[in-house]
Amino acid sequence: MRHDRPRHLATADDCVEQLIERVGKKIILGLPLGLGKPVHFTNALYQRAKADASIELHIVTALSLVPPAPGSGLKARFMTPIIERLYGGVPELDFARDVLKQRLPDNVKVSEFFFQTGAFLKHDEQQRRYICTNYTHAIRDLRALGINAVAQLVAADNKATPEHISLSCNPDLSLDLFQQLRAAETQEKPIALIAECNQNLPFFALDAAIPASTFDFILQNDSTDYPLFPVPQSRINAVDHMIGFYASSLLKDGGTLQVGIGSLGSAVVYSTCLRHQKNTDWNKLHRSLKLAEQFPVTAKEGGTGPFKQGLYGCSEMMVEGFLHLLEAGILTRNVYPDAELQEQINQGAVDPQHGDDARLKHGVVMHGGFFLGPNAFYQNLQRLPEDQRERICMTSVNYINNLTNHRFGDQRLKVAQRINGRFINSAIKCTLNGALVSDGLEDGRVLSGVGGQYNFVAMAHELPDARSIITLRSTRTSKGKTDSTIVFSYGHCTIPRHLRDIVVTEYGIADLRGKKDEEIYLALIRIADARFQPELLKQAKDAGKVAPDFQLPSAWQRNTPAAIEAALKPFQDASLFPPFPFGTELTDEELQLQQALQYLNQNTATLAGKIRTFAQALVFGFSGDQHAKLTKRMKLNKIDSFSSWYQRRLLILGLKRARIPSQP
Incomplete structure (x- = not known):
């Protein structure tokens, strides 16, 4: 050799x-x-x-x-x-x-x-x-x-x-x-x-x-360096923020966190920072939503105070959010590569803040398997002081994602480190029996992949005090049609029903672990959009999973997009729950244009919508120079063809409908 x-x-x-x-x-x-x-x-x-x-x-x-x-x-x-x-x-x-x-x-x-x-x-x-x-x-x-x-x-x-x-x-x-x-x-x-x-x-x-x-x-030579591939920040809308807020109420001080990429993961991180840094505001929303009464699992498994003991990150993907948690003083719970020491710390027999044990010099606050994110994330990682970077251990996914023995640490060590684990992942659908769909369609086509989601869900069931939390938007709109993501059944699943645990939508929290099937079905209907609850209930009754005389409570019928907007509006008026809390690669002009294009996309999803929008553009798509900066950014300040003329009118219509202020 x-x-x-x-x-x-x-x-x-x-x-x-x-x-x-x-x-x-x-x-x-x-x-x-x-x-x-x-x-x-x-x-x-x-x-x-x-x-x-x-x-x-x-x-x-x-x-x-x-x-x-x-x-x-x-x-x-x-x-x-x-x-x-x-x-x-x-x-x-x-x-x-x-x-x-x-x-x-x-x-x-x-x-x-x-x-x-x-x-x-x-x-x-x-x-x-x-x-x-x-x-x-x-x-x-x-x-x-x-x-x-x-x-x-x-x-x-x-x-x-x-x-x-x-x-x-x-x-x-x-x-x-x-x-x-x-x-x-x-x-x-x-x-x-x-x-x-x-x-x-x-x-x-x-x-x-x-x-x-x-x-x-x-x-290696002078030409091998090049900029890293960025994944830009995603806009966090009201639905995502509400889901993130509910999830943040399930985190326990002194616990362990895994979270994924995208707007839902960022929303969880934002609300977690809000809970720690602006606890009065966070609790005001907590009380207005009546979380403790409506969803008792939050009191049992989560908390309402700041993170005095801190959190430890154990996530196959180290997303940018973990850096924000570090900067906010939340990602501070050190873990150590010594099972006996870690157990003594957990039991309170050793104080890691005041101990003189040499083993306390090797603590880390984060184990990650890979990282990916925006340019600012990469730059901030480069700028981290060496002592801070040494608190982050990039390591094997086979150490992070399961509890089996590994050369970096055995099961005893992993269990001791991962106390009060909250493993937060997202799904695209959930069936009424609690099965989750995250990676593919029922015809077999693959959207993404299983990745480590199954590993973390299974691990949450093995650790004595851990929970798997699945975040799920309650509806999906495509081509002008809105459907429920909570469905009676589906021809594919990523996580089987016997591993059901906690599901969070913008309408609340379904605690499914160890419950009877009727309780499962009703808990999920309760956090579904009100427009789809009657049909879901009918299907559940037809299958004999819910008693024939059960009636939908009136409170459940308040699960509407308007209710979400209303709940968050006072806080957004106070500059909380912004669309890009951690910054964005877009300019202010591009953010405004994005809103206009979003309006146009939503209103041209169907043939009837296209005809109506195009007709409105002909009538209302003129504004003189009121949006000159924005039309210039889109290279529509000079018209040289019928296509550019019409695109300009469409854009102006979108700007007006999105209520973008004039910028002469």
Whole structure:
């Protein structure tokens, strides 16, 4: 076996040559999920395979990120400058773009176990090649495919650890996969591990820092650095804020938190910060919603005070929200890699704030498997003082996502660290028997992937004081039609009914664990939109799951969008629950334009709506120079065609209907 690792190479093409020399032309390449894909090397290998049909390349990965398409018409005028601003310096993954355009060569295959949400609903080839697996089983399944190469983006040149490289954004699978591949390597079946350095990645030490000699080849030169792929902030609307508020009431001081990406996850973080930093305001809404009386589970499992003991983060994905919790003084509960010490701290026998035990020097407030987020998130990670960054341990997803023994800590340690766990994930549908749909449709098409959701739900049932919390918007509107996301039944589920626990919508909290079926059905109907409650109740009665004489309480019938808006309005008037509490990449003008385009999208979803809106644009779509700045941003200040003339009138109509103030 080779002992001359690593070889430092100057170009991506050199890496490709060395890879082929080492493993041959049949290459089964593993790439990290999300951010950690080495773009220069991967593009060089893919282009080599396109040019040489004798190379057989199979790329196995997850979440291959591609910038959004600008669309057409007004959407293109709005999106094109934003895409250029956010992604102009970010190199694209050539294979990912070709996958979307369905132009992969015959000698290249791409299989993923987690899709960019909704990207491949109409892509038959990728639907057929999708690999359904739990995050913690991904290594097993990668190895079963015969993977013989892994390439990863890394952070290097840390002065404190000159002989180490940081897996930074993606130690999630690599930490265990590298070890297993090396252990199984033979002269007849060699493997190749390739690192591509990027100084824009923050260097995380602890578990994420591994010897440079782990890799066969390291690509590093002045041109390998490039901006990291950003995932912009999502707008948080009133529905999401209300869901986040309910979820924040279920968090217990001194507990453990896992939360995901997107507006629902951000809403949970915002309300958690509000509870800690503006507790009087938070409790005012708590009382106005009568949470303690309406949903007793909040008093039993949650709390209403600030987080004096703090929270510990244990999440496969370290989202930007965890940094906000750190800055707010919430993410402060240290955990330690010593089970006995951790148990003594939990029991109050050791005070981590005043103890002189040397073991107390190794505490962390966050275990994360990978990270992904906005540009500001990456910049803030880079700027973190070293002592703060050392409180964040990027580590193996197989350490984080389950309770089985791992080389970084056994089950006893994990149980001791993860007290009062609250594992918060989202779903797209929930059936009345408590089954959850998060990753696909009932015809078998995959929206995204299971990821680690099943792991965390199952773990919540194993830990003695943990709860699984599923956040769910009660309705979904598509093509002008609104449907309930709480349904009687569905032909696919991600989480089976026997793992039902807590479900949160904008209308409240359904505590399902250990309850009888009739209680389950009624608890979910109670937090459904009032427009759909009668039909759901009828279906439940027809199935014999609810007593025939049960009548919908009048209080449940107040579950309306108007009620949500009214409940939050006094607080929003006081500058609480804003749409972008953690900032946005959009300018003030773009935020206003976004509202106008949102109005137009909602009102042109049907043929009748299009006809009505287009007619209104002809009549009301004139404003002189009242919106000159906004029309200029959309390049509609000068009209050079009928299309631009009409788009301008549509835009002006949208601005008027969205009540955007005039800006001469």
